[in-house]
Amino acid sequence: MFADYAKIFIKSGKGGDGHVSFRRELYVPAGGPDGGNGGKGGDIIFEIDDGLNTLTDFRYKHKFVAGNGEPGGKKRCSGKNAEDLIIKVPEGTVIKDFESGKVITDMSGENRREVVLKGGRGGLGNMNYATATMQAPQYAQPGKDGQELWVQLELKVIADVGLVGFPNVGKSTLLSRVSNARPKIANYHFTTLNPHLGVVDLDDGAGFVMADIPGLIEGASQGVGLGHDFLRHIERTKVLIHVVDAASTEGRDPVEDIRIINKELNAYNPELTKRPQVIAANKIDAVYWEEGGDGAASGSAETENPVERLRKTFEPEGIKVYPISAVTGKGVKELLYAVHQLLQTVEQAPKVFAKEFDVNLLNAGSNLPYTIEKDGDGVYVAEGPRIEKMLGYTNLNSEKGFLFFQNFLKETGILDDLEKAGIQEGDTVRMYGFTFDYYK
Numbered sequence: 001m002f003a004d005y006a007k008i009f010i011k012s013g014k015g016g017d018g019h020v021s022f023r024r025e026l027y028v029p030a031g032g033p034d035g036g037n038g039g040k041g042g043d044i045i046f047e048i049d050d051g052l053n054t055l056t057d058f059r060y061k062h063k064f065v066a067g068n069g070e071p072g073g074k075k076r077c078s079g080k081n082a083e084d085l086i087i088k089v090p091e092g093t094v095i096k097d098f099e100s101g102k103v104i105t106d107m108s109g110e111n112r113r114e115v116v117l118k119g120g121r122g123g124l125g126n127m128n129y130a131t132a133t134m135q136a137p138q139y140a141q142p143g144k145d146g147q148e149l150w151v152q153l154e155l156k157v158i159a160d161v162g163l164v165g166f167p168n169v170g171k172s173t174l175l176s177r178v179s180n181a182r183p184k185i186a187n188y189h190f191t192t193l194n195p196h197l198g199v200v201d202l203d204d205g206a207g208f209v210m211a212d213i214p215g216l217i218e219g220a221s222q223g224v225g226l227g228h229d230f231l232r233h234i235e236r237t238k239v240l241i242h243v244v245d246a247a248s249t250e251g252r253d254p255v256e257d258i259r260i261i262n263k264e265l266n267a268y269n270p271e272l273t274k275r276p277q278v279i280a281a282n283k284i285d286a287v288y289w290e291e292g293g294d295g296a297a298s299g300s301a302e303t304e305n306p307v308e309r310l311r312k313t314f315e316p317e318g319i320k321v322y323p324i325s326a327v328t329g330k331g332v333k334e335l336l337y338a339v340h341q342l343l344q345t346v347e348q349a350p351k352v353f354a355k356e357f358d359v360n361l362l363n364a365g366s367n368l369p370y371t372i373e374k375d376g377d378g379v380y381v382a383e384g385p386r387i388e389k390m391l392g393y394t395n396l397n398s399e400k401g402f403l404f405f406q407n408f409l410k411e412t413g414i415l416d417d418l419e420k421a422g423i424q425e426g427d428t429v430r431m432y433g434f435t436f437d438y439y440k
Helices: 171-178 227-234 254-268 270-274 306-317 332-343 385-393 399-411 414-420
Strands: 005-011 044-048 063-065 085-089 093-097 103-107 113-117 148-155 161-164 196-201 207-212 239-245 277-282 320-323 371-374 380-383 428-431 434-437
Touching: 005 113, 044 093, 044 103, 063 085, 103 113, 113 148, 161 171, 161 227, 171 196, 171 207, 171 332, 207 332, 227 254, 239 254, 239 332, 254 270, 254 306, 277 306, 277 332, 306 320, 320 332, 371 414, 380 385, 380 414, 385 399, 399 414
Parallel strands: 005 063, 044 085, 161 207, 161 239, 239 277, 277 320, 380 428
Antiparallel strands: 005 148, 044 113, 093 103, 093 148, 196 207, 371 380, 428 434
């Protein structure tokens, strides 16, 4: 069974404790401390496996715990580091903090391997604490605890083009005609319960990846039916093809169907309706309307050409209509080349979800090392290793990235300490070459 959602518990390993011991050898009455350091705990690492395309492996296993580092030993022997625990996931898996729903990382594109939870550092043995005034320290440092977290995994397929539409309008038939994908096809609702991907190759060597998104229904954005399971797969697509039954073989109104689908897309994520769209008016082989005739479309109450009606309704809104028959292939080539041209107008890089949750803050809190000073120009300067690292991988030009950085400053207490230092609205803060105006 296809699975595109999972909730799992992950925990990195604890560092091994440092050891307390003293050198004891014949003729060496005061050999001094020789307790070794503890080993590092295992990391939790997520890694893309190209052989996977679902999250089925997580249906029965929900707990992933890395090993602990070995404690240090006598004779300055360090404990062995624990092995890292590598969790394999399909490309397109988004890892989120379960409690907040914030994105930890997106396993897509170049991000093929990510350390999500770091293992605890091993404790120092008593050999590290000997001084001129304390030559026999009885103390060793305990290993640092690992990190633990409940996370949700969401698989969002990576495709250039998404086929959307009500059940039984011909999406699977179209995908099977234009690509090497072989989805199950039958004349009943919800034949497709899994997203199917196919590569569309055009004559000039160009091509794109197309996904058959399972049929949507009214109320999908509120989770009706399998709404959320289906809708999440549209989020990465660059162009949407609305497939409608132009012949109204089941008595549905194709214009109303498109309105309903766009309403559901907008309710789930308003960004989806801003993406380029085209309409594939399918099943024209079953349309009996003729130029100048009185006939109606098969199974339809319409008295006008249904394709022309779709064009009059949606082309003024910038949505082109292409009459096709997925069964006979009529009009399909024109549709594919039009979609290919549309793809050239959008950003080619696949959508990657921005990081919103920093797992390094799980146990950091107010102990995060940083300094806040006011320079001679009245500018507040905030510096620290985590601040520098955060600025290095956060896209401050995006709204989500900037909010992510603001939350980091708030959760670590940096904003509170800036206020304690006397910062006022409109004052300037500088952090490693970035300057910000402070406002509450």
